[in-house]
Amino acid sequence: MPPQLTPRVQTIQGVRLGISTDPESTWKITIGYPHSTQGGVISSITPTNDTTPSSNSYPLALPSLVHPHIHLDKAYIHNTPAYSDLLPITGSFREALSSTTRAKAQFTKPDLLKRGEWLLAESVAAGVTAMRAFVEVDHTVQHTCLEAGLALKEKWKDICEIQLVCFAQDPIFSTEFGDENRRLVEEAIRAYGPGQVGVLGTTPYVETSTEAAKKNIEWAVELAMEMDRHLDFHLDYNLSPLEEQPEPLVWYVLRILRERGWTSRATKKRVMLGHCTRLSLFKDEDWTRLAKEIHGHDLPISFVGLPTSDIYMAAVPSDSATKTNPRGTLPVPDLIDKYGLDAVLGVNNVGNAFTPWGLADPLSLACLGVGIYQAGTVNDAELLYECVSTRARAAIGLSSASSELDPGVCLKCGYPADITLLYDVDDTGCFGDGESESRSRKTVAEVVWDPPSKAKRAVVYRGRVKMAALSTDCSSGFRFVE
Known part of the structure; x- marks a missing residue:
C-alpha cells in the first residue's frame, strides 16, 4: 500500500541546502499551492538564524x-x-x-x-x-x-x-x-x-x-x-x-x-x-x-x-x-x-x-x-547527484517546472515541492547518551560518497510528507497549512 501523507506543508524551517562552500547555513523553504489540483511548488527559500540544538536539527534538503x-x-x-x-x-x-x-x-x-x-x-x-x-x-x-x-x-x-x-x-x-x-x-x-x-x-x-x-x-x-x-x-x-x-x-x-x-x-x-x-x-x-x-x-x-x-x-x-x-x-x-x-x-x-x-x-x-x-571530486559528486535527480527528471521530459529549469543540486523557486530530506538520526544505537553526536552529512558530496540509510531520509511529494518520516521525531521543522 502507498504510505500515508501529512496535510499540505506550508514551510520547512531550518534546513541545509548542501552548499559545499557554506554547509553550516540554514534556510526556510516556503511552499505555495497556486493550482489546487497540481500540488505544491517552492515559492521562496530564505536564510534563517535557526540555532536550536538537536541531534536531528538542520536536515539536508535536496531535490528528490x-x-x-x-x-x-x-x-x-x-x-x-x-x-x-x-x-x-x-x-x-x-x-x-x-x-x-x-x-x-x-x-x-x-x-x-x-x-x-x-x-x-x-x-x-x-x-x-x-x-x-x-x-x-x-x-x-x-x-x-x-x-x-x-x-x-x-x-x-x-x-x-x-x-x-x-x-x-x-x-x-x-x-x-x-x-x-x-x-x-x-x-x-x-x-x-x-x-x-x-x-x-x-x-x-x-x-x-x-x-x-x-x-x-x-x-x-x-x-x-x-x-x-x-x-x-x-x-x-x-x-x-x-x-x-x-x-x-x-x-x-x-x-x-x-x-x-x-x-x-x-x-x-x-x-x-x-x-x-x-x-x-x-x-x-x-x-x-x-x-x-x-x-x-x-x-x-x-x-x-x-x-x-x-x-x-x-x-x-x-x-x-x-x-x-x-x-x-x-x-x-x-x-x-x-x-x-x-x-x-x-x-x-x-x-x-x-x-x-x-x-x-x-x-x-x-x-x-x-x-x-x-x-572523486566535489564537483563530480554533485554531477552524479544531478544524474539521479534533476537532470534525470528533465531527461525523461516530465511536464513540470523542473523539467524546464537547469539541472542542479540545490532546490529552486518554481520547482515542484518534491524534496528528499536527510536527517542526522542515529541508527547505530551508539549516540543516545547526550555526550556525543552521530556523524552528519552536510553536503551533496558527503551524501554521494557515503549514502545515508533510508531510516535517515524523509520524502516530500508536491508539498506533502510521507508520514513514516515523522515517526523518527523529525517533524519539528514542518509547519502545515491550516
Whole structure:
C-alpha cells in the first residue's frame, strides 16, 4: 500500500541546502499551492538564524530522486517462490532472456501488483518521487503488465509520478511472433492517452538481423511521432569491436530522427538511448562526431547509463585462453562535461536475471559512479547527484517546472515541492547518551560518497510528507497549512 501523507506543508524551517562552500547555513523553504489540483511548488527559500540544538536539527534538503529507467514488471522475480527454478546458472545474457521469457509466461496481475509495490515502496523510501517505468507488451503477457502498471500508477499517484513505457522487449520484425508483438504494442499505444502511457520503448538489438533492427527503429520513430510520445530505445547492448560489422545502431537512430524531422523545435517529446555499452569503446573522434550530429541537428536526445546491469551483463567471461572479461558502461560524466551531451544514470533492473544484485536506491547508483568513473571530486559528486535527480527528471521530459529549469543540486523557486530530506538520526544505537553526536552529512558530496540509510531520509511529494518520516521525531521543522 502507498504510505500515508501529512496535510499540505506550508514551510520547512531550518534546513541545509548542501552548499559545499557554506554547509553550516540554514534556510526556510516556503511552499505555495497556486493550482489546487497540481500540488505544491517552492515559492521562496530564505536564510534563517535557526540555532536550536538537536541531534536531528538542520536536515539536508535536496531535490528528490528519480528513476529515469526502471523495469516495473520484472522487479524482484528472484524474491518470489514461484520463480525459484529460474535462478541464474550461467549468468549469461542469453540465459537472462530465456529465463525471463519463461517467467513472463507465469505472470499474473496479482503477482505483478505485488512485486511492483515492492519496487515502489523501496524507491519511495529512498526518496524517489518520479520514475520512467517499463512494462512489456508482447504475445506472452499480452496487455497484462501494462494493465498492472496503470493500476499502480493510479494507486501511487499521491506519492510518486509514474511515467509508463509501453515496451517491446521481444522482436517485432522477426521470429514467428514478430507481427503479433507489433500489433499488440500498436493496440496498446493507441488505446491509452499520453497521460496514461507517455512513452514508446523498443529493443532493436533483439531482432534476428540488422535489417529487422533497422525496421524496428523506423517503425518506433514513426509511431512515436504519430502518437506524440516520448521514445526510448534499448540500444547497442554489446561490446563488439567497432571495426566489426554491423556498425553501432546509434548512427541509424540519428539518421532516421533527422529524416523524419524529430527536433527540439518540432516537438517537446524526447528520445532516450539506454545501455549503449558498445559506445564505451568509442574514441574521442567518435564522440565528437556523435555530439556534432546531435547538436547540429537539434536532436532532443539523452543517454542513460545503467552501470549496475551493464557491468554485470554487457559481457560474459570469455572462453578464450586469455580469459579476458571486458566490461563496459557509458562514461556518463565525460558525455556531459567533455562533449556537452545529455546523460543520466538509471537503476534498470532489480532482483532478476538481468541484474540479480544492487538496490532500488538511486543514491547507491550515484555512489557506484564515483568508483566506475573515478569521479572523486566535489564537483563530480554533485554531477552524479544531478544524474539521479534533476537532470534525470528533465531527461525523461516530465511536464513540470523542473523539467524546464537547469539541472542542479540545490532546490529552486518554481520547482515542484518534491524534496528528499536527510536527517542526522542515529541508527547505530551508539549516540543516545547526550555526550556525543552521530556523524552528519552536510553536503551533496558527503551524501554521494557515503549514502545515508533510508531510516535517515524523509520524502516530500508536491508539498506533502510521507508520514513514516515523522515517526523518527523529525517533524519539528514542518509547519502545515491550516
